[in-house]
Amino acid sequence: xxxxxxxxxxxxxxxxxxxxxxxxxxxxxxxxxxxxxxxxxxxxxxxxxxxxxxxxxxxxxxxxxxxxxxxxxxxxxxxxxxxxxxxxxxxxxxxxxxxxxxxxxxxxxxxxxxxxxxxxxxxxxxxxxxxxxxxxxxxxxxxxxxxxxxxxxxxxxxxxxxxxxxxxxxxxxxxxxxxxxxxxxxxxxxxxxxxxxxxxxxxxxxxxxxxxxxxxxxxxxxxxxxxxxxxxxxxxxxxxxxxxxxxxxxxxxxxxxxxxxxxxxxxxxxxxxxxxxxxxxxxxxxxxxxxxxxxxxxxxxxxxxxxxxxxxxxxxxxxxxxx
Numbered sequence: 001x002x003x004x005x006x007x008x009x010x011x012x013x014x015x016x017x018x019x020x021x022x023x024x025x026x027x028x029x030x031x032x033x034x035x036x037x038x039x040x041x042x043x044x045x046x047x048x049x050x051x052x053x054x055x056x057x058x059x060x061x062x063x064x065x066x067x068x069x070x071x072x073x074x075x076x077x078x079x080x081x082x083x084x085x086x087x088x089x090x091x092x093x094x095x096x097x098x099x100x101x102x103x104x105x106x107x108x109x110x111x112x113x114x115x116x117x118x119x120x121x122x123x124x125x126x127x128x129x130x131x132x133x134x135x136x137x138x139x140x141x142x143x144x145x146x147x148x149x150x151x152x153x154x155x156x157x158x159x160x161x162x163x164x165x166x167x168x169x170x171x172x173x174x175x176x177x178x179x180x181x182x183x184x185x186x187x188x189x190x191x192x193x194x195x196x197x198x199x200x201x202x203x204x205x206x207x208x209x210x211x212x213x214x215x216x217x218x219x220x221x222x223x224x225x226x227x228x229x230x231x232x233x234x235x236x237x238x239x240x241x242x243x244x245x246x247x248x249x250x251x252x253x254x255x256x257x258x259x260x261x262x263x264x265x266x267x268x269x270x271x272x273x274x275x276x277x278x279x280x281x282x283x284x285x286x287x288x289x290x291x292x293x294x295x296x297x298x299x300x301x302x303x304x305x306x307x308x309x310x311x312x313x314x315x316x317x318x319x320x321x322x323x
Contacts, residue, residue, distance in 0.1 A: 053097075053184035056145065057121050058176055061114070061128040062092040063106040064211070066229065068166040072236045073101035075315075078185055080243075082319045083113060083269045084253065088209025090228075093117070095124075097184045100176060105169035107156070110135070112256050113269040115142050119295035120186055127155070127170050132266075134257070147175055188298020192310035195303050198284035206248055206319045213319050215246045217283040224280060226317065244314025246280040247301070249290055250323040269320050276323070277301055281312040 062071055064082075074080065077094035085091045093114060094104065110128040112135055118124050125145045139146055149156040155174035159167040203216040215224040223242035226233040233241040252275075256268040274291040279301055288309045292299040301309040 053122070053180045054178060055176065055180040055184065056124045057180060057184045058096040058100065058125045058127065058172055059114075059118060059121075060094050060096070060104050060170060060172075061108050061110055061126070062094050062104070063108040063166055064090050064092050064228065065166070067162065068106045068108075069228070069231075070234050070236050071105065072169065073104035073172075075235050075239050075241055076101040076104075077315060078182075079187060079189075080315065080317045081117065082206075082213060082317065083111075084208045084211075084267050084320070084322070085111065086266055088211065090208055090211035090213070095121075095185070096172065097180050098182055100172040100179045102173070103169050103171060105159070106162075106166045107168045107170050108165065110139060110146075111266055112138065113267075113271070115139065115144075116295055117269075117271050118142070118144055120188070120292075120298050121184070122186065125175055127172075127175065129165065129168050186298055188292070188300050189316060190300075190308050190310045191313050194282045194284070194312070195286060195305075195307065195309055197304075198286045200283060201280060201285040202283075204246065204248065204278070204280055204285065206321050213317075215243065215280060215317070217280075218242070219283065222282075223314070224317075242315070243317040244281065245311040245316045247316065247318045248278040248280075249299075249318055249320055250276045251320050253320075253322045271299070271320070272297075279309050279311070 062074060074092070074094055076096060076099050078097050079095040081093040081095070082090055083093070091108060091111070107127060107129050110126065110131045114126065115138060118126060123143055123145060125147055127147045130148055131139055147155065149168070152175060155171050157169055158164065159169055161167065201217065203214055205212055205214040212229055214227040214230070216227065218225050221242060223244060224246050226241040226243060235241065252270040252273065253267045254270065256266045272292050272295050274289065277288045277290040279286045279288050286303060286309055288301045288303055290299050290301050303309045
């Protein structure tokens with residue numbers, strides 16, 4: 001296990017060293033303020049073919065324990081990734097390309113898995129509260145733009161509605177001049193009509209040791225309504241979180257060398273490789289396989305007939321489950 005971990009870290013470090021960022025990252029205190037939702041109008045459509053991205057995507061690490069809910073600005077994300085962290089809990093990474101909400105949060109710390117996941121984007125901006133000290137050199141070497149309260153103090157603030165550490169918020173406009181557009185979402189996802197077949201599905205639950213996600217189909221909204229730990233998920237403005245497409249992606253999860261202050265080791269979620277997946281859209285479930293040959297590639301999904309599985313237009317939630 002230790003040999004595999006050392007090998008993975010060596011490969012990751014070598015691959016990232018080509019774009020070294022000399023940034024000092026630590027978690028710190030920020031100024032206080034009051035959170036607002038700042039939502040943009042709902043609805044996004046794929047960019048026309050050939051349209052260029054105006055810049056990098058914004059990825060934000062989002063707190064997801066009960067004390068951090070409801071979150072702010074999560075409904076504006078184009079893609080939400082859910083992964084297991086220490087103690088069997090969950091954390092989210094929200095990716096913004098087509099619109100930037102006024103405020104996002106609560107913002108929490110980065111993980112080693114984030115570096116591999118974000119390699120699919122072109123120098124993305126990663127907003128997070130800080131990271132485990134031994135992980136900071138890898139973040140410094142990664143081909144991304146790391147933004148923390150110490151680096152961009154004007155972009156972050158502490159809300160007064162809940163105690164720390166669940167009250168750190170980000171103003172995305174302070175980091176990006178504008179939303180880069182759909183072309184910046186180099187995830188490999190395809191959007192189009194639903195494939196043939198599939199199984200009618202009313203709801204789907206994915207469980208971690210100490211967390212669970214449930215997606216319930218709403219024919220009225222034509223969306224999968226999100227619940228977390230048995231409770232309907234809403235934003236601070238009261239908007240019910242919903243996805244047009246949900247992906248349950250089965251991945252290898254190993255133990256990294258990093259751990260929290262209680263000694264709980266961080267799971268490493270491997271998003272490069274291949275495996276089984278389940279794609280939920282239009283009230284149906286489709287069996288699929290996923291493939292991401294290299295870290296710089298997006299992830300493709302193939303159906304049982306050998307053809308690509310297209311996603312429905314709108315927000316995508318990807319839940320990483322242990323294979």
